[in-house]
Amino acid sequence: MFTDLLQPSLVLGKPVIYLSADILKQHQLKGLILDVDETLVPLKSRQASEELMTWIDETRQVAKIWLVSNNLSESRIGGIAESLNLPYILGARKPSRKCLREAATGMELPVSAIAMVGDRVFTDVLAGNRLKMFTILVEPMVDPATLDRSYPIRRLEVQISQWLGVSLKYQNTARSQPNKS
Template sequence: MFERLLPHMRVNTIYDIDLNALKERGMRGIITDLDNTLVGAKVKLATPELVEWLNVVRDLGFKVVIVSNNNRTRVSAFAEPLNIPYIHAARKPANKAFKGAIAVLDLPAEQTAVIGDQMMTDVLGGRRMGLHTILVSPISPGDEGIMTRFNRRLEKIALSRLRKKGLWPEEDRK
């Protein structure tokens, strides 16, 4: 059961993802979380560094969609200036939003990666849909809502079990 929480890849930030290697693996689409994945949870707009990264992503031919459990106001204000399609109030890890994102990308699941900062939502939901999952460290963990804090507690339990099984290294950042 806890193995479903294991991401295919772990990096500190989105900027540590080798996009060329991802493309070589056959990935053509990226489903990304918003809060604490692309920017801190209280950052309203994309940073210049993120805009540059998104330009590189698009130049490499990737399609991108934001899938967030946050509300329409938050997600639309962030995504629309970047011309990125989005799904708000996603209820991750439920399948519906991931299916919707795959439809927006118009790609098969095996050509789609999901990037997020939570094992309980992004990784679990992505794995259940057959997506390539990439876990990033949360950008500003002190700014998280009550559900995310609850999920972080569950992640600690899961990490303990995964470490006991030898599936998660002790020296890891979490």
């Protein structure tokens, strides 16, 4: 069913920096594919925060990490990836699965041990679910100077998803997914 493809395995209910090693271990995740824009950094930001750098350093102790972005800006996404010392893929065209497969191959892990992590249902969650990955929906990283931003596309995705019967409420534990193999 299409709504199964939109249902995240886990709704974190907070930004990605709250995704702990304990959560990864609980779900037997050894790799993370991370979206960049608004998952790791605010949309216009060209650099990672100190808080994000610390989270990446801690997380890489328990999981392999790749960045996969729909963004085409080599200077911006490449600069962020370089500052975090992470491999990356640009122009992924999520919800296409091709670049997620490429990242999984680069990690040398089965897709069942990798989570697709992002702030968008119709790109990040849908792409990961189409590949039968564990999917984690996070809240967007925001620039404190623009906290009043409304995120109209994300809000529309959430409304449509909920209208279709997808639950996007914070979950303490992951949902079982009927589309997992």
